[in-house]
Amino acid sequence: MNITDFSMDFFSLKGKNAIVTGGNTGLGQAFSLALAKAGANIFMPSIMPDDPEFNSLLEAEGVKAVYMEADLTKPGIPKKIVEKCVETLGSVDILVNCAGICICKPVLEFDREAWDPMIAINLTAAYEMTYEAAKFMIPQRSGKIINICSLFSFLGGQWSPAYAASKHGLAGLTKAYCDELAQYNIQVNGIAPGYFKTKVAEASMKDPERSKWIVDHTPTGRWGDVADLMGAVVFLASRASQFVNGHILTVDGGFLTR
Numbered sequence: 001m002n003i004t005d006f007s008m009d010f011f012s013l014k015g016k017n018a019i020v021t022g023g024n025t026g027l028g029q030a031f032s033l034a035l036a037k038a039g040a041n042i043f044m045p046s047i048m049p050d051d052p053e054f055n056s057l058l059e060a061e062g063v064k065a066v067y068m069e070a071d072l073t074k075p076g077i078p079k080k081i082v083e084k085c086v087e088t089l090g091s092v093d094i095l096v097n098c099a100g101i102c103i104c105k106p107v108l109e110f111d112r113e114a115w116d117p118m119i120a121i122n123l124t125a126a127y128e129m130t131y132e133a134a135k136f137m138i139p140q141r142s143g144k145i146i147n148i149c150s151l152f153s154f155l156g157g158q159w160s161p162a163y164a165a166s167k168h169g170l171a172g173l174t175k176a177y178c179d180e181l182a183q184y185n186i187q188v189n190g191i192a193p194g195y196f197k198t199k200v201a202e203a204s205m206k207d208p209e210r211s212k213w214i215v216d217h218t219p220t221g222r223w224g225d226v227a228d229l230m231g232a233v234v235f236l237a238s239r240a241s242q243f244v245n246g247h248i249l250t251v252d253g254g255f256l257t258r
Helices: 027-037 052-059 077-089 112-140 161-184 199-206 208-217 226-237
Strands: 017-020 041-046 065-069 094-097 143-148 186-193 248-251
Touching: 017 027, 017 077, 027 041, 027 052, 027 094, 027 226, 041 077, 052 065, 065 077, 077 112, 094 112, 094 226, 112 143, 112 161, 112 186, 143 161, 143 226, 161 186, 186 226, 199 208, 226 248
Parallel strands: 017 041, 017 094, 041 065, 094 143, 143 186, 186 248
Antiparallel strands: none
């Protein structure tokens, strides 16, 4: 490709079909809406109830929005999700592994009851979704897989060893699948959000000392707004990132620089 071939159309996702796990809640909503605004149809498997109001918001962008009630940790469900997306929309071009949970306990209280569900949803489900999506992406010789990692893909995790372990694992999975799938013109990357204003972070936001530490440790001097993540997911899902592969893009206001 010559530099004169580049255009803003490279960021368009018109006609593409995207699976966003947990796409109807939390950060997943921001990712779903961003992709829809870029032109992609959105398939949202989620354990959370259907949200017709959010579906209408997506469809107002001129795309299709499909919800599927699904527990990603159940055997065979990731396979059914991918097959249903292909059956309903015609293909799977983009996969965003967003669904995740965080359980916090002191280390000596962090038993298998806390460990197992976090590994199951944060890491194993992402592996299985990627495995199943790759079956369709390889024959079509194209695809974008985006894993929602974390700052704790790089840091230790007080009060939640399973969260840190699962997010480290997800970063490793991103690089491993890049090695395998790049030859088929499939890009596998990750996004590592910093501290964002979400329901999961409410306790930290309401704790003056903790919130001040986070803001002081972030060069931009503020918490992230969910909208700050939307451009990153469109970039990694689009043709504009065609030579970006195996990369974990931090969207953290510079947190990791301090």
